[in-house]
Amino acid sequence: xxxxxxxxxxxVKRTGEKVFLECVQDMDHENMFWYRQDPGLGLRxxxxxxxVKMKEKGDIPEGYSVxxxxxxxxxxxxxxxxxxxxxxYLCATQSAGGANQPQHFGDGTRLSIL
Amino acid sequence: xxxxxQSPLSLVVxxxxxxxxxxxYEVTNFRSLLWYKQEKKAPTFLFMLTSSxxxxxxxxxxxxxxxxxxxxxxxxxxxxxxxxAVYLCAGVANNLFFGTGxxxxxxx
Numbered sequence: 001x002x003x004x005x006x007x008x009x010x011x012v013k014r015t016g017e018k019v020f021l022e023c024v025q026d027m028d029h030e031n032m033f034w035y036r037q038d039p040g041l042g043l044r045x046x047x048x049x050x051x052v053k054m055k056e057k058g059d060i061p062e063g064y065s066v067x068x069x070x071x072x073x074x075x076x077x078x079x080x081x082x083x084x085x086x087x088x089y090l091c092a093t094q095s096a097g098g099a100n101q102p103q104h105f106g107d108g109t110r111l112s113i114l
Numbered sequence: 115x116x117x118x119x120q121s122p123l124s125l126v127v128x129x130x131x132x133x134x135x136x137x138x139y140e141v142t143n144f145r146s147l148l149w150y151k152q153e154k155k156a157p158t159f160l161f162m163l164t165s166s167x168x169x170x171x172x173x174x175x176x177x178x179x180x181x182x183x184x185x186x187x188x189x190x191x192x193x194x195x196x197x198x199a200v201y202l203c204a205g206v207a208n209n210l211f212f213g214t215g216x217x218x219x220x221x222x
Contacts, residue, residue: 004156035212042214043157043202058209090156102148103210105156 003027004106006091012112019078021109023091030096032074033058033103034066036087043090049074050096081113116141118205120213127220131193135216137203138185147179147186148210150202157202160188193220 007022023032033048035058045058047066055066063085067075078085088110092103118139127133139147146164150157161170163179163186170177174193179186190197200215 040214043204043210043212045209048209102159102162104159105150107155 004091004093004104006089006106006109008109009107010110010112012114013078013081014114015081015083017078017081019081019111019113021076021078021089021091021111023074023076023106024072025074025093025104026072027093027095027104028071029093029104030071031094031103032068033092033094034064034074034076035090035092036060036085037090037108038087046076083113085111086113087111116205116207116211118203118211118213120201120203120216122216123214124217125219127193127218129194129220129222131220132189132191133193133218135188135190135201135203135218136185137187137213139203139205139211140184141205141207141211143207144181144205146206148204148206149177149186149188150204152200152202152215153198160201190218193218195220195222 034046035043049068065077091106149160161177166181204210204212
C-alpha cells in the first residue's frame with residue numbers, strides 16, 4: 001500500500017508568516033503533487049515535481065514555492081501567508097509509469113491563516 | 115480551456131437506492147478518466163477508465179467511459195450509508211483536471 005504522509009492535519013498561522021507543509025511518501029514514486037481544495041472550486045494544482053530538484057508550476061503557483069531535495073519528500077512553502085491561502089492542502093504521489101497511473105493522496109492539511 | 119464538469123452537485127437518496135453520477139470533460143490530449151471517493155480525508159482511488167464502452171466494476175460500484183460524447187458515469191447500486199461521500203472525477207492529460215465533485219448523502 002502506498003503511504004503518503006502529510007506532517008500536520010491542522011495548522012493555524014498568521015498573515016505574513018512563512019509556512020512549510022511537508023509531504024513524505026514511502027513508495028519510491030517519482031512524481032509528487034501539491035493541490036489545494038476549496039468549496040465550489042474542486043482540486044487545483046499548485047506545483048508538481050517529476051524528479052529530485054525538479055519542479056513545475058501548476059495552475060495556481062502564485063504565492064507558493066516548493067522544494068524537492070530528496071525523492072521521498074516534497075515541501076510546499078507559503079513565502080508570506082495571506083488569508084486567501086486558507087484552504088485544505090493535499091499532497092499526492094504517482095509512479096513514473098505515465099499519466100495513466102492513478103495519484104495517491106495524503107490525508108490533507110487544513111491550513112487557516114488569521 | 116480544459117474543464118471537467120460533474121453533475122449533480124449534490125444528491126440525497128435513501129439506503130437501497132441506485133444512483134448515477136455524471137462527469138463530462140473537455141481535456142486536450144485526453145488519456146484517461148479517474149474516479150475518486152472522498153470522505154473526511156483525502157480522495158481514495160476508485161477507477162481508471164481509458165477505453166470507451168468497457169465497464170469497470172468493483173462490488174456495487176461500476177463506471178463506464180464514452181470518449182465520443184466525452185463523459186463518464188459512476189453507478190452505485192443498493193446504496194448504503196457508508197457510500198456517503200464526495201465523488202470526484204478527473205480527466206488525465208499531462209496533468210489531472212478535477213471536477214468540483216458530487217456530494218452524495220445516503221440516509222437510512
